[in-house]
Amino acid sequence: MTLNIKRMKNLIIDAIPDSPYYPEVNFNSETGVCELVGESYMEEAYKYYTPILDWLKEYTLEMKKPITLNLRLTYFNTNSSRLLLDMLDVLKKSQEAGNNVEINWFYEEDDPDVKDEVEDFEIETGLQIKMVPME
Amino acid sequence: MIMFQINQSEENIIYYHGPINIDLVSFASNYIKKYILAEALFIGKIHKVFIELTQNVSYYSARQYNTSRSFGSGIGWFRIDDKKDHFAISTGNTILKEHGSVLEKNCMEINSLDEEDLRELKRITRNQSGKRDIGAHIGLIQMGLITGNLLSMNIEPQDEKYSSFSITTKVNKC
Numbered sequence: 001m002t003l004n005i006k007r008m009k010n011l012i013i014d015a016i017p018d019s020p021y022y023p024e025v026n027f028n029s030e031t032g033v034c035e036l037v038g039e040s041y042m043e044e045a046y047k048y049y050t051p052i053l054d055w056l057k058e059y060t061l062e063m064k065k066p067i068t069l070n071l072r073l074t075y076f077n078t079n080s081s082r083l084l085l086d087m088l089d090v091l092k093k094s095q096e097a098g099n100n101v102e103i104n105w106f107y108e109e110d111d112p113d114v115k116d117e118v119e120d121f122e123i124e125t126g127l128q129i130k131m132v133p134m135e
Numbered sequence: 136m137i138m139f140q141i142n143q144s145e146e147n148i149i150y151y152h153g154p155i156n157i158d159l160v161s162f163a164s165n166y167i168k169k170y171i172l173a174e175a176l177f178i179g180k181i182h183k184v185f186i187e188l189t190q191n192v193s194y195y196s197a198r199q200y201n202t203s204r205s206f207g208s209g210i211g212w213f214r215i216d217d218k219k220d221h222f223a224i225s226t227g228n229t230i231l232k233e234h235g236s237v238l239e240k241n242c243m244e245i246n247s248l249d250e251e252d253l254r255e256l257k258r259i260t261r262n263q264s265g266k267r268d269i270g271a272h273i274g275l276i277q278m279g280l281i282t283g284n285l286l287s288m289n290i291e292p293q294d295e296k297y298s299s300f301s302i303t304t305k306v307n308k309c
Contacts, residue, residue, distance in 0.1 A: 019157075019158075020161055020165070021157060021160075021161050041157075041161075041190065042157065043157050043193075043194075043206045043207050044206055075182065075183065075186070077186055077190065078187060078261070078273045078274045078276075078277050079190075079274075081261065082261055082264055082273075085261060085262075108179075110176050111176075111179055112179075112180075113179075113183070113280070113281055116254065116280070120254060120257065123258065124258055124261070124262065
């Protein structure tokens with residue numbers, strides 16, 4: 001009998017204090033807990049998000065383990081929102097393939113726009129997103 | 136040369152004219168968050184509007200400032216004014232003359248829609264955009280949604296090829 005254990009590297013991109021427009025990334029392949037933290041309004045967002053999307057695709061297709069996406073974004077511009085939608089689309093496909101997918105959207109309680117933003121993502125993807133107030 | 140003018144008039148909070156890149160947008164948006172005297176709710180809205188509008192100048196101004204960076208250093212201006220019942224956020228830049236009618240059409244469409252229709256337009260526009268699409272149109276839609284106010288734009292011809300474009304939106308104080 002052969003034991004086939006698949007392994008994947010974690011994806012970690014630390015916050016850059018001089019460039020606060022890049023969010024911190026901490027995607028853990030052991031636990032399946034993936035976090036984006038901070039603000040996201042960089043130039044050419046697709047370049048920043050491409051390795052993130054690649055990691056998510058590989059994890060959901062190869063590892064086939066439960067995944068939890070925690071979004072702790074205090075601001076994201078419309079260009080970043082297009083890439084967030086792509087991330088959610090990857091998770092939707094994984095869910096449709098039978099994998100366990102959980103998405104938590106952490107929000108600041110004095111942000112009046114976030115509820116509509118999240119609702120729009122839910123409408124576009126068909127995913128359920130749990131809204132969690134930030135402490 | 137980077138030059139900020141503060142208190143250009145009594146109601147003017149910040150004014151800048153020159154090349155606008157991501158680091159300047161980041162610096163100024165942090166300044167807004169720290170120093171504008173208003174409730175957190177309104178500062179949050181000003182911050183969001185400011186970034187979308189200034190990034191449009193950075194990416195789409197027809198006059199670009201060449202730097203060591205390869206991307207987005209459009210020449211233009213921004214200002215924020217503290218009016219009696221609202222904050223006015225304005226930007227301006229040079230555009231190619233033929234882009235004026237598209238911008239005008241987009242603004243008129245956004246101004247004609249209510250919140251639900253704007254949200255639907257945003258979803259459709261976002262879905263149709265490519266990954267590399269920076270999204271001036273969706274940015275303007277977002278302005279309408281965040282502020283709940285009309286976009287006010289102006290286009291003045293400069294010469295045969297170029298026009299001056301400016302846009303203002305308001306964040307209400309209540």
